[in-house]
Amino acid sequence: MSRDLITGKVNKSRATIENIDHRFSRLTKIPITDNWWHENDQSSDITELIKERSKSIISVNQSPDVPFEQSINPYRGCEHGCVYCYARPSHAYWDLSPGYDFESKIIYKENAVELLEKKLRSRSYQCKPITIGANTDAYQPIEKKLRLTRSLLETLLKYNHPVHLITKGQGIIRDLDILALLAQNNLVSVGISLTTLDNSLKTILEPRAASPSTRLSIISKLSDCGVPVSVLVAPIIPAINDCEIESILTAAKENGAKNAAYIMLRLPHEVQTIFIRWLERHYPLRKQKVLNYLNELRKGQLNSNQFGSRMTGEGIFADTIKQRFELSCKKLRLIHTREAPSQLNTELFSKGNDQQLKLF
Template sequence: MPPQNAVRPRNRTPGRAAVDNATGRFEPYRTVPVDDGWVGDDDPPPVLRTQIRHERPRKVITRNSSPDLPFDRSINPYRGCEHGCIYCFARPTHAYLGLSPGLDFETRLVARPSAPEVLARELSKPGYRPAPIAIGTNTDPYQPVEKDARIMRRILEVLLEFRHPVSIVTKGALIERDLDLLAELAKLNLVQVGISVTTLDRKLCRAMEPRAAAPQRRLQMIEALAGVGVPVRAMVAPVIPALTDHEIEAILTACHKAGARNATWIMLRLPLEVSELFQDWLRRTAPGRAARVMGHVRDMHGGKTYDAQWGKRMRGEGHYAEIIAARFSRAAKALNLHHDSPPLRLDLFKVPPRPGDQLSLF
C-alpha cells in the first residue's frame, strides 16, 4: 500500500521542457504536490495551457552597464517564454513575479501590449541619445504568443519611424512575418538579426527547446532574412559540453550556406534555479551523458555549476573552454564568419513630427 500523501512520480508534460514548478526563491511558503488517490500512475500528465496576462509598463527601455554585453539598452516585449528552452538563463527572472522559474516560466507569460507607445514616448524625450536597442536577449520576441499580440511588429514600426537601430535575437520562425519591416530597416543599415542554432539534431532540439523552430527551419529563417538584405549572425548558443559541442563545425557550415555573415558563441550558463532544472532534464533525457556534461561544466567554473563573474560567465575557464574557443575560432575563420558585425547607423535618428507639433520653417 502506498504511503499516505505520497508525491506522484513526475511525468514530462507534452510540449514543455521542465517537469518541476518549484516555488520561487523569494516566496515565504512552498507548495508540495501530493497524491490524493484519484490519479493513476498510467494516466497521462495534464496538458498545461499557456496563460497570458497584460502589464502596463511605465518604461520599456532597460539599461545595463555589463562589460560582457555589446549593448547598453534592451527591450523585452514579454516576460517568460513559451519556447521553453530548458537551459534558458532568463528563467530565474520569473521569481521576481512570484512565479516559478520552472513550468510557470513556460506557461504563465506576461505581455506588454502598450510597449510600442511607451517606446515612442521614451525615444521622443529631449535628452535621448540613440544607440542600438537589443531585443530578444532575455526572452524571445517571436515566441508563439506574438502571432496574435503583434507587439514586436509594432515596436519595429516605431523604430523604423524614428530611424532607430535595433539588434534582434530569436529562434522563432514568426520573424519571417516581419520581413517587410526588417528589409526597410536593413536598407538604412539599422538592423542586425542573430539566429540561435543550438543543435542540428531534431530529436534533441524537440526535447531541449520544445516550442522553438526546428533546426532546419532556423536555417530557412537565415536564408529568408539574407534574401531581403538583412545581415544575419549565426549564434551557436549555448554550447553544451558533451551534448552539442561536437556540432560546432557542422552548425557553422550550415549557417554559412544559408547566408549568415558572421557568427558568435556562448557557453552553457546555469544561474540559480536553472542549474537544478537543467540537471533534472539531463538525467531524464540523456542519463548516460549527465555526469560527463556536468563534469565539464564544473571544471570550467572552479568546481561550481556557474560563476557569475564578468568575463567568465559567457565562456568559462580552463582547458575545455579553451578547446571550444579554439575550435569555434578555427571553423569561423575557415568560413569567413569571424568578422564583427559592422556598426549600425546612428545619424539617421529623428523624432517624427506629431499632430499639433510646431513645424520648422527650414
Template sequence: MTTDAIPIPEDARRGRGATVNPTGRFEPNERSLVSDGWDPAEGPPPPCRTTVSIEHPKTVISKNSSPDLPFDQSVNAYRGCEHGCIYCYARPTHAYLNLSPGLDFESRLTVKPDAADLLKKEISKPGYICKPIALGTNTDPYQPLEKEYRVTRSIIEVLGKARHPFTITTKSDLVLRDLDLLAPLGRKRLVSVSLSVTSLDNRLSRIMEPRASAPHRRLRAISELSRAGINTIVQVAPIVPAINDHEIEAILRTAKERGAHGALYLLLRLPGEVADLFHAWLEENFPDRAPKVINLVRSMRGGKDYESTFGTRMRGTGPYAEMIERRFTLALRKTGLVKSKYDLPTQHFRPPARDENQLSLF
C-alpha cells in the first residue's frame, strides 16, 4: 500500500465502502492523514460527507468497440457512485477528475443535469444510427443522487418518446419509481432491466455495497418489473471467491421465483487502483480469509490481480473460473433462466423533432 493510502478512521467513513483515499494518479501532490500534535483540541476527523459538482459536457453518448460488452453506446448521468461498492471497476476513472478512486469516488460526485437535452440533440442528428443505449455502465443510474436530480428519468423520457431501445443496470429499487415510463416500453420490448444481486445476506450486502438497496428490495423490484411485462435480468455480479461464490444457485433460484427471465454473471475484476483498494478492504472486513481470496483471484488472472485481455477479463481462466462457469450453466438449466442477451428492436425508432428554434429548409 502506498504511503498516502493510510486507513481513514472508521468514524469518518461510516457507511462507506473504501477504507482509504489514495491520491489520484494524475495529481501532482500526494496527501496523507497526519497529526502534528500541536492542536490540543484536535479530535477525530469529521465524517465524510457527500458533495455534488455540476458538469456541462458537450456530448453525452459514449461509444465503445469492446468485444466483451453487449452494447456499443452508453449514457452515464453521473460520475462517481454513492453505493460504495469496493470492487467497482469504474473507480479508476475518478483519477481523470484529479480525485481519488477511494473515498472520493463514493463521496465527491458529479451530475450532468443537461444529459437529456444533449441526448435528444445527438439522436436527432441526420446521420445517427440507432443502436441500444446502455444506462448504468460506469455508475449506477439509480444511486441516491437520482432521487433529487432525476436525470435518469429525464433520459428515459427522451428515449421513450423516440422509441429508442435501451437497457438499465442497477442495484437500486428506485427504478420502480419510473415504472410508469418503463412498463409501456417493456411491452414493446424497447427496454430491458438488469438488477444486480450480489448476495441474499443483508449483512454481507451492507459490507460489499454499503448504500445500495437491500437484497429483498432488489428482489421486490424484479417481481414488479417482471409483472409489468418488462424483460428482467438478474446479475450475479461480481462473484468474489470465498465471499459470495456459495450463493450463485440460491440467487438464481430466488430471482426466478420472483419472475426474472434471464441471468448473467461476472467474476471479480480488479483493474488499476481497485486492486489496492480491494486488498485494504479485504484485510479489514475478512482478515481470516484474505489470503485465500487473493490466491483464488490470482489463480483466474494468470497469477496477477488482474488480466485485461479481451475474451477472458470478464470470465477469467483456470480451474476455479471453469468451475464457476459450470455451476452457473447448471443452475440456469435447473431454474429455466436463459443466458442473458440484449436483443432489442431498433426499427421502431423515430428521431426527436429538431430544435424548434432552428429554421427548417422546407
C-alpha cells in the first residue's frame, strides 16, 4: 500500500506511485503549479504490456557470488512491486522509470520459447542448469494470462533440461504437473522467497506478491510432489524484518523446505531513493536507524557492488545475522546454502532428433 504524503491518496496495490527520474534521464521536470504532485498521479492503476522480440534468451552469469551460470527472465519489470527490488534500475535502459513504471509497464519476450528451443538444439550448446526468475519474477500476475514460464518449462521438459526456479508468486502451483515430472529425474529445484510472516508488512513491502501463508502452502505443495524446495529469506532489512529470521526458517522447515539461504538488502542506483521514500512514508521514526545499519553493512555507503560481501554485508551486524542464520539452520536441520540451487541432473539432456542432425 502506498500513500502520497501530500494528498493522502492511497494505492493499495503499488509500492510506489512515483515515477522518479532515472540515471540516464536527460530531461529535468520543474513543477510550475502548487499542484505539482498530480503529474505522478497514477489513478487508473492499469498494467501495460509491452511486446519484445528478443535476439537471445539465455543470459550467462559471470559474477563469482551468484551460484548459477545460465538464466532466463521472460519478463522485464514486475507487477509484484517489491519496493526493495534490485532489478528496478534495469527499467532505465528502456527509458522507463524504476519507480511506478517498473511495476506497471511490463515487457514480455514473446519469442522466448522459440529462442530457447533454437538454443537447446544448437550443436555448440552444452547443458548446464538454467535459473528462471533470478531478476524479475517469472510467476508475477501477468503469467496467468501469457503463460510464458509454463511454455518454457514444457520446452525444458521436452529436452530433459535441468531448471531452477526462484519465485514468490502463487502461480507456480498451476505448473505442479510439469514440476513433478521434472523432479522424477532430478531436473528441478525451487527457491521460494519469504521476506516476512507478517501480512501487514508484506502488503506495504511486496504489494502484489503472495501472502506469507500462501508461500508456506506453496512450499508444502511442492515438497509433497517431490520437488526440492529452498526458502530464501530475502532481503533481510535491518530493524524491519531481521527479527523474523528464526520464525521464518521454522515455518519453512515445518512446511517441507530442505535448504535455506539469505540475502541482505541491496540498494543499487535508483532503489536507494525509492526505498528511502518508502521508509519516510511507512517508518518515519525508524528511518534513520535502518539507514545507519545499512551504512554500517556497506562501509559507510548504502550499497556496495563488492563481490563476496555485496549479498551479506560486512561488520558486526553482518556477522551477527550470519551466526543467527547458521545456528537456526543447524537446529532445524536445514542445509544452509546461498540461493540454494540443488545439484541437478544434466546427464539426461537430449537435443531431440540427433540422428537427423548428424546428416547435415
